[in-house]
Amino acid sequence: MALSKIRSVRALVGRGGGADYHDQSGGHWIDDHIATPMARYPEYRESRQSFGINVLGTLVVEIEAEDGTTGFAVTTGGVPAAYIVEHHLARFLIGRDPAEFEKIWDQMYFSTQYYGRKGLVINAISGVDLALWDLLGKLRGEPVHALLGGAVRDELQFYATGARPDLAKELGFVGGKMPLHHGPAEGEEGLARNLAGIGEMRSRVGKDFWLMLDCWMSLDVSYATRLATRAWNEFGLKWIEEAISPDDYWGYAELRRNVPRGMLVTTGEHEATRWGFRMLFEMECCDIIQPDIGWCGGLTELLKISALADAHSKLVVPHGSSVYSYHFVCTRHNSPFAEFLMMHPDASAVVPMFHPLLQNEPVPEQGRLRISALDKPGFGVELNPDVALDRPFPN
The missing domain is CATH 3.30.390.10 (Enolase-like, N-terminal domain)
Known part of the structure; x- marks a missing residue:
């Protein structure tokens, strides 16, 4: 037709x-003292907005x-x-x-x-x-997931990314991923603080709850190896995410060889296209890839990336992206769960990820989302008419 x-x-x-989502007002957990590649400079250590993450x-x-x-x-x-x-x-x-x-x-x-x-x-x-x-x-x-061949499960299961995995557990999520706060420039004291933070959170969530660590490209191979080994041995950390520069495929391959057996190495949030992910697969850089559907080339390209991952026996757990990821994840067998970014300022409540821009944005309840919530045509959301938008280059 x-x-x-x-x-x-x-x-x-x-x-x-x-x-x-980094463009938040003051006091939000996502702009706290979080390890970044810029944390080697003290003047850019306390806030990610200080070096322009939200420009x-x-x-x-x-x-x-x-x-x-x-x-x-x-x-x-x-x-x-x-x-x-x-x-x-x-x-x-x-x-x-x-x-x-x-x-x-x-x-x-x-x-x-x-x-x-x-x-x-x-x-x-x-x-x-x-x-x-x-x-x-x-x-x-038709909803986008129907255009992709239909859902392969009745509901999506989520882990939560935010400052409080203990609260994520109370909210029904299967796991919680916390940000790393101290990078290599903060020395042994920073490493000790990182491990103490992981240990404190493990004591709160119990031994069976998935606890993960997001390092946001801030480490080198040596530091990441030491951190991952101790976090696994002492606190049962499930995975270490995006530990080093996304361009350092060789470093990721070394890190994956170095970490204890059973520890998962994950990355790909800042990777793009099938060619970039091919490097991650062929060099055995990671166990799980985390492409962002809004940054990797869109849905058309993510389908190719996912097929390539499946051929290499890798899981695809996209980075955030709300409904754009949900319609994809529910149709893929090698995407068994999804990420939910806790955009509440102190990560204590479930709020829509793209608030206030989208209307009808579905959110998980008790860490789950029925696929029926995604059954509207397209991606099923609308723009909020009350949000001011500007068209700078009318053609």
Whole structure:
């Protein structure tokens, strides 16, 4: 059946929460003293916003069909990504059938390859791709998960990322991932504090609750090995996540060889496209990959990444991304559970991840979400009309 062709593409930007979940007001746990690659500099150690983690803001991509149906998606990238969408990528969409997502993705990627391949450009491509899937689902009257072949389970199970895994356990999550607070620049005292924090949290959650550690690219192989070994032996840490630079595939391969048998090494939040993940697989860098669907190339590319992971017997547990991940995870056998980012300021309550930008954003109850909550056409969410958005580059 012929679908209504694409009439226009719009790129909007917003500030304060939304897809740029680091863009929070003061006092939020996500901007606390958390280890980062910039923590080697004391002036950028206490707050991640101090070195500009929130400068880009949210990108909203809207794709409107000739019949007025509009698909949209949100990711990060702000004004620079909006320029790329309006002045480069839009040419590959206007007048096209939304079902041509494979050809459209290919043209967007290879036309930007000379200045893209990762980072901001792939974020922009991801936003366009997700908006295209949202439009396709709305035109066909089907949820995105149905377009992918349908769910393989009746509900999703979640672990929670936030400052309080003990509260996550009380809220019904299967596990809790806590941020690492002290990096190598803080020496042995910092290492001792990290281990004490893990030990304290283990005492609160008990021995059977999954306890994980997010290191946000802040460590070197030696430090990560010492931390992982002691955290496993003393406190039963389930996994160590994104311990070193995402470009150091060789370091990840060494770390995975170094950690105790049974300890999981995970990464991929800041990796992009099938080619980047191929390096992680072929070099045996990790046990679980964690692509962000809004940063890795969108849903079209994530399907390829997931198939490649399956062939290498790796699990795919996407980074955050709310409904965009949920529609994917529920259709994949090698994605057995999902991540939920605790965006409440002190991680004590379950609130929508992309608040206040999205309406009808489903959230887990007691750590679970019925697939029936995802049965609206497209991704099943709408933009909040009360949130101010700006279109900086009308084409």
